[in-house]
Amino acid sequence: MNVKRLRKASWIIFFVTPGLLIVGIFILLPLFMSLYNSLFSWNQLIPVQFIGLENFKRLFTGYPYNIRFFNALRNNLIWFLTTMVVQNSLGLLFGYLLSRNIPGYQAFKRIFFIPVLFSIIAVGFLWGLYLKPTGLVNNFLAVIGLDSWRHAWLGEERFATLSIILVNIWRWVGFPSLVFLAAIDNVPRECIEAAHLDGVGEWRMFWRIIFPLIIPSITIIVVLTVIGSLNVFEQIYTMTGLDGGPNYSTDTIGTLFYRTAFGSVDAGSPEIGIGSAIGVVIYLLTFLISLISILSGREKEVQL
Amino acid sequence: MITDLRFRGASVPKRLFILLMIVVMCVYVLLILYPLFNMVISSFKSNREILTHPFALPDTVDFTNYRVVWVDKGFNIYFLNSLLVTAVSMGLVLLFGSMGAYGVSRYQYRASTIVYMLFLSGIMLPLKAAIIPLFLIIKRLGLIDSRLSVIFIFIAMGLPSTVFILSGFMKGIPMEIEYAARIDGCNDLVIFRRIMMPMTAPAIALVTIYNAVPIWNDFFFPLVFLQTNTRKTLPVGLSTFFGQHATNWSLLFTSLSIAILPMLLLYLFMSRYFIKGMTAGAVK
Numbered sequence: 001m002n003v004k005r006l007r008k009a010s011w012i013i014f015f016v017t018p019g020l021l022i023v024g025i026f027i028l029l030p031l032f033m034s035l036y037n038s039l040f041s042w043n044q045l046i047p048v049q050f051i052g053l054e055n056f057k058r059l060f061t062g063y064p065y066n067i068r069f070f071n072a073l074r075n076n077l078i079w080f081l082t083t084m085v086v087q088n089s090l091g092l093l094f095g096y097l098l099s100r101n102i103p104g105y106q107a108f109k110r111i112f113f114i115p116v117l118f119s120i121i122a123v124g125f126l127w128g129l130y131l132k133p134t135g136l137v138n139n140f141l142a143v144i145g146l147d148s149w150r151h152a153w154l155g156e157e158r159f160a161t162l163s164i165i166l167v168n169i170w171r172w173v174g175f176p177s178l179v180f181l182a183a184i185d186n187v188p189r190e191c192i193e194a195a196h197l198d199g200v201g202e203w204r205m206f207w208r209i210i211f212p213l214i215i216p217s218i219t220i221i222v223v224l225t226v227i228g229s230l231n232v233f234e235q236i237y238t239m240t241g242l243d244g245g246p247n248y249s250t251d252t253i254g255t256l257f258y259r260t261a262f263g264s265v266d267a268g269s270p271e272i273g274i275g276s277a278i279g280v281v282i283y284l285l286t287f288l289i290s291l292i293s294i295l296s297g298r299e300k301e302v303q304l
Numbered sequence: 305m306i307t308d309l310r311f312r313g314a315s316v317p318k319r320l321f322i323l324l325m326i327v328v329m330c331v332y333v334l335l336i337l338y339p340l341f342n343m344v345i346s347s348f349k350s351n352r353e354i355l356t357h358p359f360a361l362p363d364t365v366d367f368t369n370y371r372v373v374w375v376d377k378g379f380n381i382y383f384l385n386s387l388l389v390t391a392v393s394m395g396l397v398l399l400f401g402s403m404g405a406y407g408v409s410r411y412q413y414r415a416s417t418i419v420y421m422l423f424l425s426g427i428m429l430p431l432k433a434a435i436i437p438l439f440l441i442i443k444r445l446g447l448i449d450s451r452l453s454v455i456f457i458f459i460a461m462g463l464p465s466t467v468f469i470l471s472g473f474m475k476g477i478p479m480e481i482e483y484a485a486r487i488d489g490c491n492d493l494v495i496f497r498r499i500m501m502p503m504t505a506p507a508i509a510l511v512t513i514y515n516a517v518p519i520w521n522d523f524f525f526p527l528v529f530l531q532t533n534t535r536k537t538l539p540v541g542l543s544t545f546f547g548q549h550a551t552n553w554s555l556l557f558t559s560l561s562i563a564i565l566p567m568l569l570l571y572l573f574m575s576r577y578f579i580k581g582m583t584a585g586a587v588k
Contacts, residue, residue, distance in 0.1 A: 008411065011492040015407030016419055019400040019463050025441065026460035027426040033437035045440065097325050101308040104326065110575045111333050114340075117571055117578060119521035121539040122563045125546050126343060129556060136342060139358045170335065178579055182587040189307075196307045202321065220586045223428075231430050234523050238543070254432070261436050262528070275436050282433040290428060 034283065038276035045272065055277040065260075065274060071248055072256045075161055079252070080229035082162070087169040088176050088221055095180025096206060109181070112174035120171070124238025127167040128154065131239070154240050157249040164239050164250060168232075176221050183217035184210055212302040219297030226289045230282055233258065253282060340564070346557035354553050369558040373545075377555075379562050381534055382541030389451055389537055390520045393458035397515055398508060400459065401466030406496050409471040410482065420471065426464035431457070432524055442529060453529040454537070458522070462515040465585050469514070473507040474500065513581025520567075538563055 038055050040047040059065045094112065098105045115123065130136040131153040138150040153163040187210055195209050233254030236244055242259060244251025261275035309322050346354050347369055348362035373379050408420045431438075438457065447453040477500070485495050501508075523539040530536050536544065542563050549555050571578050 009413075012407050012411050012413060015403045015492075015496070019404035019467065020419065020422060022400065022456065022460050023423055023426055023463055026438065026457055027429065027431065027434075027464075028422070030431075030434035030437035030441065031429060033440070034434055037437065045443075093325075094329065097309065097329070102322065102325060102329075103309075103311070104329075108329050108333065109579070111336055113575070113579050113582075114336055114568065114571065116582060117517060117567050118564055119523065119539050121521070121523045121542055122560055125542065125556070126339065126560050126564075129553065130339065130342075134355055136339070136358055143359070173332070175583070179583050179586045182583060192307050202318070217586065224586065227428070227430060231432055233432065237523075238546075257433070258435075261439075272436055279433045279436060282430060286428065286430055286433075 031283070034276050034279045037272060038280050040273055042272035044270070047272075051273075055273040056280075059274055059277050059281070068248065068251065068256055069253075069278070072244070072251045072253045075244075075250065075252050076229055076232065078161060079165055079232055080225060082165045083169065083225050083229060084222070086166075087173050088225060090169075090173050091176025091221070092180050092218075094173070094177035095184060096210065098177065098181045099184035109178065112177055114174070115171040116174045118171065120168075120234040121238055123167065123171045124164075124235050127170070128239045131163055131167075155246055157246055160240055160246060160250045164235050167239070168235050172228075179217055179221060180214065183214040187213045212300070215297055215301045219293055222293045222297070223290045226293065227286055230254075230286055253278065257282065340568070343557050343564070344561050346553065347561045349554060351552060351554050354557070369554060370562070373555060373558045373562055377545060377559070378533060379538070379541060379545075379559065382536055382538045383562075385451065385535060385541075386520060386538040389454055389458070389526075390516055393455045393462065393519055394512060394516050396455075396459050397462035397466055398512065401463050401511070402470055402501065402504065402508070403496070404463065404467045405470035405474055406500055408467065409474040410479075410500070420467070423467040424464055426460065427468060431461055435524075435528060438525075439528065448529060449531045449535065451530065451535055454522075454525045457525050457529075458519045461522075462519065465514060466511050469511050469584060470504060470507055473504055477503055509577065510581050510584045513578055514584045517578075517582060 037047065039050060039052060041049045041051045041054070059069055094108075098109055102108075132138075133150075133152045133155070137153065141147065141149045151159055153159050191209055191213075192205070195205050200209070231254055232252045236242075236250050236252055236255045240246070240250045242255055242263065244255050257275060257278045260271050260278060262270055309325075311319055311322060314322065342358070345362055346358075348365050349357075353360070353362070404419075404423055408416050408423065442448055442453045442456075445453075447456070481499060481503075482495055485499055490498070521539060522537075523543070526537045526540045527543070530540060533541075533544070542559055545559050546556060
């Protein structure tokens with residue numbers, strides 16, 4: 001009996017160890033190291049002294065970190081809200097129309113998904129060129145006679161963040177569309193057909209029947225949007241640069257984090273301690289907001 | 305089907321609604337296709353032509369730009385590096401991921417839930433936020449500027465979702481098949497290789513696309529860890545190239561076409577798989 005159990009145990013160990021080892025070293029260990037490192041003061045790559053929560057205090061209240069941090073956080077919030085309102089509502093609309101087999105839906109479905117496959121880097125650089133003062137967007141505005149609408153889209157503080165967000169929505173709206181399409185296709189046909197035969201209009205059909213039944217996938221998209229908005233980096237890096245220009249107006253937690261860890265915040269040297277503190281803040285925000293979305297989504301879920 | 309949105313037999317307001325929606329969708333289609341088309345035609349133009357006649361077709365179709373970017377500027381090497389890094393990481397993600405999924409879903413033991421949770425812990429944690437400790441670990445391992453650094457990180461990035469999707473799939477395979485094989489004298493490794501792997505093939509195809517696309521496109525980790533030009537992957541190489549040739553729009557559009565068109569071509573032939581694979585994590 002014991003030999004048999006031992007054999008079973010060694011097979012289990014054989015199967016799970018390689019994977020666990022890699023997850024342990026490259027995901028779990030770094031998580032704990034971030035927490036641990038954030039409690040020390042650092043000289044380049046060497047921890048000097050245990051200083052408790054001093055790094056967090058400096059991040060939240062010490063110049064220039066406090067100004068940069070809250071400015072960046074504000075932009076991440078703008079990213080989240082704009083993406084939720086524009087991209088995910090469009091996704092919901094497209095998903096709904098595709099699920100009702102609107103004429104041409106096969107082609108629409110395939111074309112909408114094209115930009116989702118491209119790297120953010122290529123998309124960012126491409127639109128970075130188009131949004132230049134002499135780029136395609138301004139040329140197009142001139143052709144249709146809207147000369148006064150021409151702007152340095154990435155060079156003016158009031159347009160820069162919004163332009164980058166719109167480019168990101170251009171790239172990604174096909175994703176929620178097809179996730180919602182799959183979710184609506186999973187709603188039992190009888191429900192929709194019965195409502196249709198009862199003469200329920202499109203508007204009521206959507207809000208009263210389909211929406212409550214696809215709450216789980218809405219929750220997933222919200223959580224993915226939270227994670228995505230907190231991780232914005234490449235979009236800024238390619239379109240307005242690591243400093244989040246002009247004048248930090250497009251700065252995000254991601255770019256600030258990178259500058260703190262490797263480059264310089266306002267021409268200072270790399271700060272591992274404060275960088276780790278930012279990392280911990282990103283972890284906590286991701287975890288908390290995702291948890292809230294999941295819990296409130298579960299509350300609204302409806303079972304057939 | 306009767307619930308389809310069709311013009312025929314619909315009331316006038318409904319017809320208008322359908323028409324309006326089709327127009328909205330067509331606008332987005334144009335917004336997708338035209339910028340890509342303009343990118344390709346710009347790659348055949350000179351700088352002057354791009355700035356003075358942005359919408360005109362190129363006078364000649366001349367592939368000199370492509371040769372310059374592909375050969376002289378080293379995009380062939382970036383491309384091969386991306387291929388190498390993606391293939392090796394994906395191979396190991398699939399190997400370790402399917403082994404892990406088998407280990408947590410096909411045996412009954414008390415710690416199985418804990419092991420499963422450990423695998424899944426990475427599914428919500430943004431790995432980017434851990435770049436500082438990752439940097440310290442990779443430095444300790446002596447892998448800075450080695451392609452192995454990003455390969456290890458990509459494997460870690462892919463494992464949680466792979467174990468999640470595959471173990472869900474494997475749970476649905478009846479245990480009796482395994483018992484029968486065991487009576488025939490197969491050991492666990494043979495069962496895994498000869499029975500489980502073939503039976504999970506559809507899920508493996510899904511997981512491959514789900515992970516390979518983000519790995520192929522990843523920029524952040526190669527940016528931090530790969531410094532030598534001949535080791536860079538395509539996204540990082542593209543970024544370096546943009547830094548060096550900021551004013552030569554003709555070459556920039558060529559480099560973008562080289563970065564974007566292969567994926568587009570692949571998608572044309574396998575769009576169904578791409579759509580299913582990429583949404584696999586969010587669709588049950």
